[in-house]
Amino acid sequence: MPLAPGYQIEKQSITVRFVSGNPPHLAIRAQYRLANVGTAPLDSIELGLPSEKGFGLANLRVKIDGREIAPQRERSETSAPAEGETVVAETWPETWRISFESHWSRRQRKNLVLEYDLAATPAMDPRMSIASNAFYLNDSGWFPGPISTKALFANNVARPDPSELIVDVPAKFVATASGELRRTRKASGETEFRFRLHKDDFDPYVVAGQYQQQRIAGSGVTVLFWTLQAFPPAILQQTATSLSATDSFLASTFGAIRRANQPLLVVQSPAPGNSQQELDDHSVVTLPGMILFSPPDFSRDTSTGSDLAAPGKRLALSWFQHVITPQPEAWLLGNPLASYAVVLANEKSGAPAARDDLIRRRLTRFDQLGNEVAEKPIAFVTSGDTAQQRQMGDAKSTLFLFALEDRCGRENVEHALAHMVYALRGQEYGYNDFRAALEQECHQDLSSVFATWLDQKGIPADFRARYQNGNEGTK
Numbered sequence: 160m161p162l163a164p165g166y167q168i169e170k171q172s173i174t175v176r177f178v179s180g181n182p183p184h185l186a187i188r189a190q191y192r193l194a195n196v197g198t199a200p201l202d203s204i205e206l207g208l209p210s211e212k213g214f215g216l217a218n219l220r221v222k223i224d225g226r227e228i229a230p231q232r233e234r235s236e237t238s239a240p241a242e243g244e245t246v247v248a249e250t251w252p253e254t255w256r257i258s259f260e261s262h263w264s265r266r267q268r269k270n271l272v273l274e275y276d277l278a279a280t281p282a283m284d285p286r287m288s289i290a291s292n293a294f295y296l297n298d299s300g301w302f303p304g305p306i307s308t309k310a311l312f313a314n315n316v317a318r319p320d321p322s323e324l325i326v327d328v329p330a331k332f333v334a335t336a337s338g339e340l341r342r343t344r345k346a347s348g349e350t351e352f353r354f355r356l357h358k359d360d361f362d363p364y365v366v367a368g369q370y371q372q373q374r375i376a377g378s379g380v381t382v383l384f385w386t387l388q389a390f391p392p393a394i395l396q397q398t399a400t401s402l403s404a405t406d407s408f409l410a411s412t413f414g415a416i417r418r419a420n421q422p423l424l425v426v427q428s429p430a431p432g433n434s435q436q437e438l439d440d441h442s443v444v445t446l447p448g449m450i451l452f453s454p455p456d457f458s459r460d461t462s463t464g465s466d467l468a469a470p471g472k473r474l475a476l477s478w479f480q481h482v483i484t485p486q487p488e489a490w491l492l493g494n495p496l497a498s499y500a501v502v503l504a505n506e507k508s509g510a511p512a513a514r515d516d517l518i519r520r521r522l523t524r525f526d527q528l529g530n531e532v533a534e535k536p537i538a539f540v541t542s543g544d545t546a547q548q549r550q551m552g553d554a555k556s557t558l559f560l561f562a563l564e565d566r567c568g569r570e571n572v573e574h575a576l577a578h579m580v581y582a583l584r585g586q587e588y589g590y591n592d593f594r595a596a597l598e599q600e601c602h603q604d605l606s607s608v609f610a611t612w613l614d615q616k617g618i619p620a621d622f623r624a625r626y627q628n629g630n631e632g633t634k
Contacts, residue, residue, distance in 0.1 A: 162198070162312035162313075163197055163198055163308065163310035163311060163312040163313040163314075164197035164198055164199040164200075164201060164308050164310045164313065165195075165196060165197035165307060165308045165310065165313040165314045165316075166193050166194060166195050166196060166197060166201065166204065166263075166305075166308070166316065167193070167194055167196050167314065167316060167317075167319075168191055168192070168193060168305060168316060168317070168318065168319050169192045169193065169194050169268070169319060170190075170191065170192040170319060170322075171189070171190070171191050171192075171318060171319050171322040171323065172189070172190045172322065172323040172324075172325065173187070173188070173189045173190075173302055173303075173322075173323070173324050173325070173363055174186075174187070174188040174189075174324075174325040174326075174327065175187060175296065175324075175325070175326050175327070175365050176188075176326075176327040176328075177294060177327065177328045177329065177332070177367065178276075179291070179329065182278065182279060182289070182291075183289055183290070183291055183294075184215070184276050184277060184278040184279075184289065185276065185277040185278070185289060185294065185296070186274070186275075186276055187273075187274065187275050187276070187277060187301070187302070188272070188273070188274050189272070189273040189274075189302065189303045190270070190271070190272050190273075191270070191271040191272075191305070192268060192269075192270055192271075193268065193269045193270075193271055193305075194266070194267075194268045195263050195264065195265050195266060195267050195268075195269075196265075196266075196314065197265065197308070197310075197313070197314070198265070199265065200262035200263055200264050200265060201259070201262070201263040201308070202258060202259060202262060202263070203256050203257055203258040203259060204256075204257050204305065204306070204308075205233065205254055205255065205256050205257075205305075205306040206230070206254070206255050206256075206257060206273070206303055206304065206305055206306060207252030207253065207254055207255075207303065207304035207305075207306055208252055208253050208254075208255055208273075208275070208303055208304075209252060209253070209275075209277065209284075209300055209301050209302075210252065210253050210284070211253075211280075212280060212282055213280065213282060213283060213284030213286075213287075213300070214277050214278075214280070214283075214284055214287055214300065214301055215276070215277055215278035215279060215280045215283070216253075216275055216276070216277065217275065217276045217277075217278065218274070218275055218276045219273075219274070219275040220272075220273070220274045220275070221257060221271070221272070221273055221274075222270075222271070222272040223257070223259065223269055223270070223271055224269055224270050225270070226260075228257065228258070228260075230255040230256060230257050231255065231256045231258070232253060232254070232255050232256075233254040233255065233256050252300065252304055254306065257271075273303050277289070277301060284300060285297075285444045286299060286300045286301065286444050287300070287301055288428065288429050288444070289429075290368075290429035292368055292369045292387060292429065293332075293366075293367065293368025293369065293370065293387060293427075293429035294365075294366075294367060294368065294429060295364075295365065295366045295367075295426070295428070295429070295444070295446065295451065296363075296364055296365045296366075297364055297444050297445075297446060298337060298361045298362040298363060298364040298446070298447055298481060299362060302362070302363050317358075318356070318358070318362070320356075320357050320358040321338075321355045321356055321357050322355075322356045323353065323354070323355060323356070324336050324337065324338055324353075324354040324355075324356055324363050324365070325351060325352070325353050325354070326351070326352040326353075326354070326365055326367060327349055327350075327351050327352075328349065328350055328352070328367045329348065329349060329350070329369070330345055330348050330349055330350050331369050332350065332367050332368055332369055332370075333367065333368070333369075333370050333372065333385065334350070334352045334365065334366065334367035335352075335365075335366050335367075335424060335449075336352065336354045336363065336364060336365045336366070337354065337356055337360050337361040337362065337363055337364050337447065338354035338355050338356035338357070338360045338363075339354060339355050339356075339357075339360075339418070340352060340353070340354055341353050341354065341355050352367075359585075361447040361448075361481060364446055364447060366385075366424075366426055366446060366449070366451075368385070368387065368426075368429060369387070370385035370386060370387060370426070370427070371384075371385070371386050371387070371388075371389070372384070372385055373386070373392075373395060374422065375395055375396055375399040376399070377399040377400055377402065377403025377404075377406075377423075378400060378403045378404055378407070379403060379407055380402075380403035380406050380407060380422070380423055381422040381423070382395075382398075382399035382402055382403060382422060382423045382425060383422040383423065383424050383425070384399075384425045385424065385425070385426045385427060386427045387427045387429065388427070388454070390454075398425070398470065401470075401471065402423060402425070402450070402470055402471060402474065403423070404504065404505075404507075404508040405471040405474060405475070405501060405504040405505070405508075406423050406474060408500075408503065408504035408507050408508065409474065409475055409477075409478060409500060409504060412500075412503075412573065412576075412577050413478045413482070413500075413576070413577055413580045413581075414478075414482070414580060414581060414584070416447060416448045416477060416478070416481075416482060417448045423448075423449065423450075423474075424448075424449040424450070425449065425450045425452060425470065426446070426449060426450065426451050426452070427451075427452060427453070427454070428451050428452060428453050445473055445476040445477060445480055445481070446477075447477050447481040447482075448477050448481075449474075449477075450470045450473045450474050451473065452470050452473065471501045471504065471505075472494075472497050472498055472501050475496075475497035475498075475500040475501050475504075476493060476494070476497040478497070478500070478580055479492075479493040479494075479496040479497050479500070479580075480493045480497075482580055482584055482585075483579070483580055483583045483584060483585075483586060483587070483588045484586070484587050484588070485587065485588060485589070486587045486588065486589040488538075488589060488590075489588065489589040489590050490541075490542060491537060491540055491549075491552050491553065491556055492556065492588075492589075492590065492593070494553055494556070495553065495556040495557040495559070495560055496560070496576065498557050498560075499557070499560045499561075499572075499576075500576070502514060502517065503569075503573055514561070515626060517557075518558060518561055518626045519626055519627070521554045521555075521557050521558050522554075522558065522618065522623065522626060522627060524550070524554050525551055525554040525555055525558070525618065528547050528550055528551045528554070529551065531547050532545055532547040532548050532551070533548075534548070534551055534616050534617070535548055535551075535552065535616075536613060536614050536615055536616055537552050537555055537556055537559070537612065537613045537614075538590075538613040538614050540552035555612070555618065558618065558622065559612040559613075560572070562608070562612065562619070562622050563597060563605070563608065565622075565625070566601070566603070566605070566608060567597060567600065567601035567603065567605075568601065571597065571600040571601040572597065572600075574600050575593070575596040575597040575599070575600045575601075576593075576596070578596050578599070578600070579592055579593060579596040582596075590609060590613060594606075594609050
């Protein structure tokens with residue numbers, strides 16, 4: 160029995176069409192069948208749509224039961240970044256209101272069609288990239304998000320099971336997306352890829368382009384490279400070997416996120432500007448279960464885990480940014496957890512230990528940044544802070560994980576992370592969730608440790624003394 164006004168999506172289909180041009184753009188068409196399942200008629204509904212600034216939203220058209228209507232943009236504190244804030248900080252979509260000409264009665268159904276274009280902008284959101292020969296759309300931000308009514312006890316408006324995702328691209332393009340590929344059809348110089356999404360699949364994402372494909376066998380995992388340029392086979396083989404070991408560890412520890420026998424996909428980014436510095440990669444897009452790379456990544460040594468911005472970390476972020484998603488107040492936590500997971504994977508694979516060297520490098524980096532900017536405690540760092548402050552928070556967060564390892568033991572930290580991922584799969588997580596999982600494993604009250612590292616400035620003196628001068632921490 161419904162307890163409040165509300166509606167649900169009974170059927171959903173989203174189409175992404177690549178439109179060539181100078182510049183190229185993407186045409187989005189979303190079709191829904193909605194049902195009023197609540198306790199009262201509705202005068203309107205709200206939708207979250209991509210922003211004009213970050214996604215180049217244009218040519219928005221809305222139809223209800225075949226009749227075109229004019230949506231109204233809602234004023235919201237989150238609809239635009241604050242002064243000095245980056246586009247990356249826009250974690251919420253723009254909110255639009257669709258008003259009905261007459262009451263939407265209980266048990267009545269409506270057909271909603273949305274059409275709009277997306278294009279590159281000077282301040283393009285990193286969750287999207289569009290070039291003449293390739294594009295990607297991350298699993299958030301670009302597609303419509305029907306918003307639940309604000310009534311108490313209102314039902315959550317969720318994606319129906321199943322739903323459909325269609326990708327129309329030039330005939331020479333290859334494409335992949337969330338869900339299961341059900342059909343490929345070529346016609347009039349284009350290829351249509353049709354995917355079916357079920358409730359356990361990731362939200363819609365798309366990667367497509369005029370890629371060269373090269374399949375390489377790793378250690379128990381096949382790695383499929385999609386590249387826009389030729390790479391020496393030896394480099395691809397080395398990368399595949401390293402990544403397959405990391406992938407096997409992550410899947411066995413945190414749960415598989417690809418279908419059985421599906422290869423690990425490594426895709427070259429169509430936008431070279433998306434490769435960020437090692438400690439400032441919060442704005443680098445990650446795609447669930449695959450790796451998006453820029454060419455410099457393959458010139459780095461990924462076998463020792465010494466460069467945590469290398470492809471292995473991009474893969475680990477799938478678990479800590481997509482399988483589970485950081486809460487807004489814990490947005491800084493995902494990168495350090497991915498970095499730590501790669502260290503664990505490298506050590507399990509027999510790679511040379513780099514733990515203490517990594518800690519010392521993070522300490523050095525933290526101190527260097529401290530000479531440039533005023534530090535903010537981890538808990539108070541926001542995505543709108545300066546790059547240096549974000550980098551300091553990232554460096555300190557990584558050190559915090561090793562401090563917890565010193566306190567609780569490596570196995571307990573690993574098990575706590577695994578339990579958190581399994582328990583919160585498809586949900587958000589925060590510092591309290593991490594602490595609760597860790598306390599359950601190591602049977603200690605960690606409130607003071609978390610408070611010291613998260614709420615206070617600086618590196619605790621005992622931790623600094625343990626590693627600053629080349630001393631080794633506990634294993």
